[in-house]
Amino acid sequence: MDKKAAQGNLLIVEDNPTNLSFLFNYLTKSGFKVLVATDGKTAIQRVEAAQPDLILLDVMMPGMDGFEVCKRLKSSPSMRDIPVIFMTALSDTLNKVHGFEIGAVDYITKPIQPEEVVSRIQTHLTLRNLQKELQAKNEHLLQSQQQEKQRSLELEEALHKLQQTEVQLIQAEKMSSFGKIAAGIAHEINNPVNFIYGNLYHANEYIQDLFELITLYTQTYTHPTEKINRKIQEIELDFIQSDLPKLLESMQVGAERIRQTVSLLKNFFHLHEAELKFVDINQDINNTLLLLEYHLDAKAGRPRIEVIKNYGSLPLVKCYASELNQVFMNMLTNAIDALDEKYGKLKREGEMWLIRGDRKAGEEEEEFVRSPLTPDQSQSPTIEISTESVDEAKVIIRIADNGSGMTEEVSQRLFDPFFSTKPVGSGTGLGLTISYQIIVEKHRGQLDVTSERGNGTEFVIEIPIQS
Template sequence: MIKVNFKKVLSRKEILPVINGIVKAIESSLVIQDAEGNILVGVASEKKLLGKYPVELSGETIGWVSGSEKAAAVAALISYVANKELEKKNLANELIERYREITFLYEISQKISATLDLKEVAKLVIDEARELIQATSGSLMLLNTSTDRLEAIAAFNQECQSKSTLNLGDGIVGNVVMTGRGEIVNDVLSDPRFVPTQEQVSSLICVPLKTKDKVIGAIEISSNTPVAYTAADLKLLTMLASQAGAAIENALLHEHQLQESRREALLFRLACQIRQSLNLDKILETAVNEIRSLLQIDRCQFIWYRPEKEKLIHPNFADTSRMLDASDNWEIFKEAKNPELPSLVGYYSAADIGCFTQQLLNMEMVWADDVRTIADPVMREFFVEREFVSLFALPIQTRSGAIGAICCGTNTEVRSWSECEVELLQAVATQLAIALDQAELYHQAATAASDAQTQAQQLQQTLHELQQTQAQLIQSEKMSSLGQLVAGVAHEINNPVNFIYGNLSYASQYSQNLLTLVQLYGKHYPEPVPEIQAEMEAIELDFLVEDLPKILSSMHVGVERIRQIVLSLRNFSRLDQAETKPVNIHEGIDSTLMILHHQLKATAENCAIQVIKEYGELPLVECYPGQINQVFMNILSNAIDALEVQRSLRNTGENSATPCIWIRTEALENNRIAIRIRDNGPGMTEEVIKRLFDPFFTTKAVGKGTGLGLSISYQIVLEKHSGILKCFSQPGQGAEFLIEIPIQAIASSRPDRKNQRIVDFPPNSPAYFQQAQCG
């Protein structure tokens, strides 16, 4: 209570002159005393004063005025002045108090409006209440309009709180929220609204949180020891609540907007992923992670129903008569969880989850704010064993009939699933259903495309084999025609040549006999008659005797040459040899060189190619002679073509190296023989070598090569003779072909072409295969 000092009132400069003027005006001695009798104005005298009049302030005597009757007027004046002074002090005090309230509200407003996070705002409010009012515990509770329950979102000394959630209207706090009026209860235990709990609360003060005349919650402050809360405490807490209501409303609005934006962002991300990627694993993983983050829950899972019999009910028919097969399962396919919780990914028997399966198969939501309240004991036991506290599952069905579900749960506290959360999950389920359908369609399209591609590859391979077979047939036909032509020509030439060759010895003998006879005539008749003498001179008898044996000898050499050529043609064609037979490999090489002789000899444009033979001791080899000769022909022809540029440069003097072809044969230890054919031409790159034996591959100009010679040679050596054909080459280092075949014919096999065909040119080849300068 505000008090007025009587002495200070009288001593004020505006009051004291007035009192002194009054005293002089009434010409009477006055004595003014305070309530304790202390003289403040005047002098005590022995003369008895006539009267004593009180000075009153708000009904309380604070002093006395003694004197004549006129002193009563002075007392009334002083009382008036004192009351006015009190009014001024009260007004000043009210202004100061109001200023403090405004300052307090401003500071509170500044603190709690600094953030839009709901939990942070609630914590700031409850911490401020703890500073303002003596208490051992307290909480800020918000009303969940969908469940009509109060939920504590911030508290101090939470262990002392009666409940973290409370029904609207229950207990003192529930009544405060329902009525919208704050209350002080200093004897909680005797209040009929008290809800007995294990916690002890003696005194309580509670005010509603309001926003625009709407109660949204309450602030509760309590003490476990008796405290006499006052109206001032209630006023402070009410002031705090008034500011907190607006801040919490803004935070709720912000949180709602944030949830909406997160919801839209989640749906947008899922839609984008569906458009950009058909990877179902990635889409489902993103969905469960985003849902868990957005709803702030402990687990979010995507599960598939895996029936043993792929026969599902249509969702429009709630056929509860369907009996589950014992081997039907649920597969937890993707899971986002609190890191501290164990993973539940895996398979679970559908029968062990009870009505959970049937509800989802009937396309019904599974909604349990508290798992312990689930009616089905099988389902309840399943989720309680896995430490679920709250559960929500939403089914999804694809166009193919497959059933999946989004399953959300908490493991720490009961959660009331809100309608907006259900709407969010339904929107996500719609997006996932689209994603599942698109992924399924993509898989079907990819499978069809793969099958089509496989068929196309098979057709391409078949076409390639047909082309290769056709080319081989054409080549074989050409070789067969060539062989028939060669054989026919050889046969036709052979008959007259044999006639000439057979009679040439007789002609030589007869001519020699005639020459001997002529010489005998000259010996016995040295002087011939003039007519004979003239004829001898005319025919130049001496020259004829000398030259005729030479002519006959030259004719013999020519006929022998013709016979060798015919024999080489017949050896090369070998048309009568369809089976393997022992042959002399050297004869085959020589026959091939005989046929290619015109390409090896010098011409006006090119120098000759020197052929260096290094034949080893070879036994007869069982093989197909005509085909082996064809291999020799292809490799030697390529070597001659490779040396063409070098031959022309040699002829013009730009290159001093003589073009050479080395042919070396040797018997190997493993009952095989090796034929090496090397040239000192320009060589080949690694890329060319890799494709050297591919059908139709050629480095020659258009019209000069078919690309089949080496491919056919490769097949002849590998498939017909179970041998090896390799090429060694480097650019500028020439090329070497190695042919290995067994001496005894064995069953043909198809060795791995990839491992047998080509290797790089060895950097340190044997001395006999080093580049040589010939000539």
Template sequence: MMTESVLQTMHILLVDDNPNNLKVLSEAIQGCGWKALMATDGESAIEQIEYAHPDLILLDVMMPGLDGFETCRRLKANAITQNIPIIFMTALSDATEKVKGLEIGAVDYITKPFQQEEVIARLKLHLKISHLTRTLEQRVQERTAELSQSLQKLQQTQLQLIQSEKMSTLGQLVAGIGHEINNPIGFISGNCSHIQEYVNDLLRLINLQQQKLPDPDPEIAELVEEIDLDYLAEDLPKLLLSMQQGIGRLKDISLSLRTFARSDISSKVEFQIHEGINSTLMLLKHRLKDQGDRPKIEVITQYSELPPITCYPGQLNQVFMNIIANAIDAFDDLHQNSLDQEKGDCQNTITITTSCDRQQQTVSICIEDNALGMPPEVQTKIFEPSFTTKPVGKGTGLGLAISYQIIVDKHNGLINCLSTSSQGTKFIITLPI
């Protein structure tokens, strides 16, 4: 309930063109400890309410110029004053006039000539109702804010669980693949050097034999011609070199997988950002190639010298993967859209730029494409959970929401998106060193 101290701080505006009525009412109001404000017409009342903000208004109906009904309408039409309770004062006893006043927003009527005791009783009642209403509204707002925060925390927790499960599953998968790949790679790589040595020895033997026995047996000469010995001797070292390059490629892929999905969820470690970006590009290399209806995507890296940063490498790599993969998807959509033929004829490029601000102790990664871009209404929602512009089955709407959480919540960094429809999209990530 409303305490006496609260009740005594109330301000009441009296609006009446009769000075005697104002005098009597103000004395009665001040006798209750309230502060009385006065106006003699509707226009001055509206001006005074703008800066005085009374808790209740006693408003005379019959006034020259702006009457009480019109004054009430204007106050109820103003968002600042519409919730102030208004009690009409009138000598009219016509029920129609009273109903009219109540319909336009008044809470009560006091009939002239009035009794002070009745006026005070009605004022106390409506001040208490008004105070109770404001209190309830405030509690509803507070409760709504609490529920909103709880919902946001729940969504963040869900994202964390999804991210943790995603990275855990990926880490297990990579560990298994790495184990299975590394053994045969090591076996083949270890034997390649011996094969190279054996082949060189055999070729030396053949050369020596041809020098010592320039006139071979006809059957041997026929076989030499059949197998094209000169071409074989020239091509075999090239084949071995190609095999070694393929083994090196497999080693790079295996290393990229381990770099991409490092199992460091529990603690931060020092990490070189460029290693993470390069490992991500290695894993996406097959998607960057010419896809028939879509030309290849050129990746331009403009790396500055960066110090290692303390972070969760696996999670940052997930961010790079999400952003770059989305850029590739945008190019795929661009070239499926025959309406934008002029844009489709341009060189597809993804430009990755890194920089370091020694003074602010931060590093920045800018990933920019020249694909479709986004309209403003999409750009404002891209970091919201479950928001996606992709067809059903092709996108969950979690990639960029998780990326935002990783950068902002996990690393105390910033991630911003700048995009222009039909021109391209740029993501700027800023991380503390």
């Protein structure tokens, strides 16, 4: 890599004087022009004034933290394109993932290694320079037609490769983080829940024995003392004898529900299993739906989403199970978002009021009745999932919704890296790009989409049985 091509103006945002001094001295000696800020407010002012080429941003700062600073930068047209590299602790995987989601391009773990810092800075400055150069070339091509066309194509290919590499790094980091979180939850919850679940049976047996003993006492000693009678009335013994078994039964149902959730997490990420394995596609889709059960429930703006399953008889499919589950998760969450958008809008429009006249027989004046407009009752938010096996060589999965749909322009850019129709801070626009890579590049399959604005979307996944 040409070091000179990657050098530029940097802004370091760090409230720790030791780290700030160390980075400033090292990067200055490496040939960079360095500005500094010790808090979020000052950082935003420096960016507006100096427009640096890259920002090194600490996550944990008093007042305005690094996440809030990044959100404000990405919401400003004049500052959103400046690459942000977070500096955070190695174990803080959730912060790393959150940083990518709000617009950061990379992260540097603490304690800081100066060689790694320079290498990452040079990489992202090169990427930004390529983006700027590509934009300039495109503007120049509008005036000079075919001049520099070949060079533009080469730059576009280089940019695409860099973006694909970045997408893969982000996906690997996210899945690693989520997998570690799921493994931690499964480990920390499973043992105590199993202890509770296993002992509830014995607790119920002991309580039944005690109830039988109390019954024998009351049958044998038919005239208890006044003190015992008062205590029986005070604690409502009859109610305890009828309610306590119900209470234990409810606890057992709750413990079983927790065990099922932990099992779903293990199955979704396929923890502690070989990466390439034979799986039941229908079962994996069901597991994903169970994890999304809360989002399918009715909420303000729309009724519960109906899921229609048209599962065919499928053979076991050899695939990267955890990554394929991530595709199902992306497709289903996109469908839920589209249904929220469409039926939430119908609900808001339905809150307008109409006045209709209804004159009764024999009355001289009209009696007016007010009633709210409601969404078309012939439609309800629906996701339809179909699976089938074709020629014993491949399986086809269709995930369709009757949500808001997409325009032709959006459909054409759907699998572009970092393209998103959601507001800044709501996502990276990587979900469908990653899904495309998993299906097409990793499984040698196909991923197609058909959509019509206002009438829903259908994704068609095709993968070979033996990837």
